[in-house]
Amino acid sequence: MGVAQTLTAWPHAEHSRFVSVRPHVWHVQEMGEGETVLLLHGASGSTHSWRDVMTDLAKDHHVIAIDLPGHGFTKLGSRHRSSLPLMAQDLQSLIDDQGWQLKAVLAHSAGAALALRLLQETGSNTPLIGVNPALTPFKGIAGVLFPMAARVVAMSPLMTNMIKRRMSGPEQVISLMSTTGSNISAEGLDLYARLFRNKDHVDGTLMMMAQWKLDGLMADLPRIEVPCVFLVGEKDKAVSPKSVKDVAARMPHATVTSYEGYGHLLHEEAPGLVADHVRDVLRK
Template sequence: MGAAETLTAWPHAEHSRFVEVRPHRWHIQEMGQGDTVLLLHGASGSTHSWRDVMTNLARDHHVVAIDLPGHGLTKLGSRHRSSLPLMAQDVQSLIDHEGWQPRAILAHSAGAALGLRLLQGSNSKIPLIAVNPALTPFKGLAGVLFPIAARVVSLSPMMAKLIKRRMSGPGQVISLMETTGSQISPEGLNLYAKLFRSDAHLDGTLLMMAQWKLDGLVADLPVINVPCTFLVGENDKAVPPSSVRQSTEKMPKAEVIGFPGYGHLLHEEAPALVADQLRAVLRR
């Protein structure tokens, strides 16, 4: 999937632009006017996952969505900057370059950890609204083996091609989405299938998985004063709702709002609900 294809066949392509801020070539989508809301997707996602949330929020906000390094249409400029602290540095450089002053950050899954690092130490009045935030490492043996496996695959073009071939089939995409506990539209399934056919996107996802470590963030949770509202799909099979609640108990300014019947992709299943929750936070 290349830039030319996106500009003709990707959601909100008319709002896409590309900007060089070292070390990456970023894909950005912007729409609407008013206070700025920055949208951060999770690992293996892209701006497409916010497509309906963006349309809703753009009625009364300036909405900015970015593809994280190596994801979607953002071209990775370094294979060694996909860890949480370095990705936070690079996203902050982009924010500074563009002059954005977010009134809030809306994040999904691993994007929530990134949002916390961006807001930590800044004006603590800027809230983070996170959908099914992934703030804890994998437990037990999986916590050791999964990053190793991702690292091995990210270094092996042959293994990456095998995984890409397996993930990009329609049946495999449906099976993968079932592991999230969410029911998304056929359009959403087709967009994920496009992503998974992209060598660059797969490479960027594997590099992030291989370098992503949350131990430092977990240790810092008790001293992070960012006001956080965590929107949890109670049917999430990817990030256990219990782990989100455990993280919240350690944080001085965090709350959880649960939504029965929704899964990990709550923002795609119920975009209006998520947009209205963000508005409610900003009205406080």
């Protein structure tokens, strides 16, 4: 099935377009008018995870959601540009090309690390609202073995196909989503299953995991002047709520708001709550 056919049944497909800014061909969704808010998903996600947040925010804002390089419908132009600094450079090129004047960035999980690096590099005071931000490296030997394993798998098309088959079945998707600590809708589960059946998406996710290093960002935390609001689901099993609070304590302008009963996919479980937080930040 081609991209156009697949997009036809994708959330907000009527707001989708493709933008070629070297080295990638970006999938972009835009809606609404007003102050511009950029939405960045996390590793293995796509614009679909923001579908309800976008509808809410677009009532009074200009909302932009993108698929990160190699994810969703964004075509990865280089297999060697999935690291944090290079992805931030490529995202800035897209922003410059489109002339977007960002008033806030809303980012989930690894997308928050990307947003933080992006805003830090430009010296921007644009606020970041991070949903369960993944800002710390894996601990201990996992920090060495996990990226190494992802790198080995990403080099083998056969292994990528095997992972795709093992991740995309209904039972496997339900099991995988349970590791987030979130309860999402049947529609959400189906959308993730469709993503995981996409070989390019799985490959792009593995490339990002293989190249993702946060040591430099961690070292910079005390000097990052970006105003940050971190929203934490206390049931998050993917990113420790304590790690987020520890990171915020090292930053000069970061606060944490915690919510009982929600997991890693807080923005899919409570989109209205997240959208209202963005509004609160922009009103200040």
